[in-house]
Amino acid sequence: MLDLEVVPERSLGNEQWEFTLGMPLAQAVAILQKHCGIIKNVQVLYSDQSPLSHDLILNLTRTACHILLSGSSCATCGFSWTPCQC
Numbered sequence: 001m002l003d004l005e006v007v008p009e010r011s012l013g014n015e016q017w018e019f020t021l022g023m024p025l026a027q028a029v030a031i032l033q034k035h036c037g038i039i040k041n042v043q044v045l046y047s048d049q050s051p052l053s054h055d056l057i058l059n060l061t062r063t064a065c066h067i068l069l070s071g072s073s074c075a076t077c078g079f080s081w082t083p084c085q086c
Helices: 025-034
Strands: 005-007 011-013 018-020 042-045 056-060 065-069 072-074 078-080
Touching: 018 025, 025 056, 025 065
Parallel strands: none
Antiparallel strands: 005 011, 011 018, 042 056, 056 065, 072 078
16 A cells, blocks of 8 residues: 655655656656556556547556646647646
């Protein structure tokens, strides 16, 4: 079982890793890959028809945690999962 600390409006994690608000999708996936021995059974839920225009959910099935990655648009660079730095 994972022991997680929730910091409202900031992060979810523990001493070894942390998901923060606004983190890039690639960084979240890297955490999941690096700690696959601890964070097990992850489901990625997305829209088959339009995956880039809908939210993506990382479902940590053993902990009942759902991490929602909300897509947003940027007029300069197009689609971004996090607030754009353009």
